[in-house]
Amino acid sequence: MAEFCRLDKLLPWKKSSIRVKVYRRRETEDSEGNPAMDFILADKYGKKIHATVSHQYFHRFKRDLPEDQWREITNVHVSDQNWNHPTHMLARHQYMITLDGPTGVRPIPSLRDSHMFDFTDFNQVITRVVDAAYPIDLTGVVGYIGKLQPTELDNEEKTCIPFHLKDHRNQEIYCVAYGQLAPDFNIQRRSFTQADTVICVLSEWRVTFHNGEVLVTGEGGLARIFINPWIEERDVMRHRFLHPDVEEPQDNNSVAGSSSAVIC
Structure with missing residues (x-):
């Protein structure tokens, strides 16, 4: 055996x-x-x-x-x-x-029901401590979202959409979705309102550097976007963002491992 x-x-x-x-x-x-x-x-x-x-x-x-x-x-x-x-x-x-x-x-039967995201702290990305050779997972609140537009990437014309992701410390990371991720994310954004606190998970994205700035990019393939996923971190992030001076809730009834919307 x-x-x-x-x-x-x-x-x-x-x-x-x-x-x-x-x-x-x-x-x-x-x-x-x-x-x-x-x-x-x-x-x-x-x-x-x-x-x-x-x-x-x-x-x-x-x-x-x-x-x-x-x-x-x-x-x-x-x-x-x-x-x-x-x-x-x-x-x-x-x-x-x-x-x-x-x-x-x-x-074989499933050995683990919860998600397998491994979230990177925003500060590690912003200060460039994170190793850019490896993909990362991020979770945060969606802020500014730009327009869907064509761009050239690796000598190939692709669509892209820029957006900001913010953590509970109000640190922002500039993100860009490329390829099929871009129009799919653009469709999802139509359901957002300015009053919404939209939690986003970026899975298997890459840290890149452009003109001295730190970018986090997803180009499809292995990269995915989850909008308001049903994981414990979603409710923790929303609570931290809306109540920065209040302790985190101890009880959480979210269902780990599933999501309300996934873009891949």
Whole structure:
């Protein structure tokens, strides 16, 4: 019987077996233009790791590892060389996983019902303490929202929409949604009123720097926007924002892990 390892206990250059949730996945291409796939896998402790599949096994793991499902995965190869994107990691883990022919996959029941966001403090972003090589999760109150407009990104014309996200200390971060995230967010904004306190979660977004300014950007793919998600942090954030001088509520009846609106 296989012995299953926590993600934070994995060691490189050996075969291991894990029990994880397929947190996110995206289709991509290898250097020769063949189809490939990247995954973000998460265990019940909330630790995440980047896993990759080459084109030889693309169709198999696309079928066997659907997003949001829990899987028992045996004989995974753990590597300390993030050769795919060495300066643009997909998960905050020192190693990565390669899925190949000997890898086995079996469905298992959910091991954790709550969400797996790992929120970064605004101050870490503003002071540039955060490592820009890794994606981050943020939650805050939506402030200013700009207009949907075309822009050029990586020599490709895309739509974008700028907006501000504010925390309970009134610190603001300038954010930009690109690609399909932009028009989808623009549709959601039509339901907002000036009196609304709209809580937003940015999941798997990137910290970038432009003309000396700090930006947080999402370009689709793995990045998502959640509007007023049904998680405990939503009510804590709203309470902090509306009542900055009052202690946080102790009881919370929110349902962790679901959301009222998600843009992905």
